Amino acid sequence: MNILAIECTHAALSVAVKKAGVVNEVKSADWRKAAEALVPLIEEAMLQSSLNKGELDSLAISSGPGSFTSLRIGMSVAKGIAYGLGISLIPVPTMPAMAASFLAGSGTVMAVIQARKGEYYYAVYSSEKLSSGEWHDEIQRGSATDVAAAAAESSSVVVGRQLDELLPLFAGCGIIHANADFFSARSLLHTAERQYKGADAAGLDRVVPDYRQMFIPNVGKA
16 A cells, blocks of 8 residues: 655654555644645655655544644645545544654553643543543633643643643653654554555545634634
């Protein structure tokens, strides 16, 4: 199976191509320039894999939550490729995929993604269920204090990016945490392969970003 995966939800940008069991991945540190960088990254990953776009069986996209702009760009590019090739696009929920990519053994893992300044998305997952491909859709949103309290109550290891505001609270509660630098497009491949048989190229219109935010126009204007 040949599959292209894109991860650009927040604070990082990466593309991975798996061909005949071999994975080639390219990354960019400048995720805020996803509009300019994403297509060249895809072309580079395909070139490294010696794969033509017509040989792709499916695409995978990290579907969010995350940066509104990056999610929109990533989904648009992925849909454009999938439409053009007539292949399926598999959305992989970002938070359980991030938690699953952290090898915590037993116990629970909390994935944390910054929603906006001072606010975070967070969700707690069982390591055992994640390893078997099971996860829930119960994502909370709250302050740094809310995140620390939930992590302490569930005795979870916390994984995420941009956690600087949370670190003093974690230290005060003895919460173990890890930076999610290990989470990338490569992390989506296992789930995408598992879901491939149920994916339908005709269902592209139903694949949408998971923004998890309400955007109110003209906020702050008189």
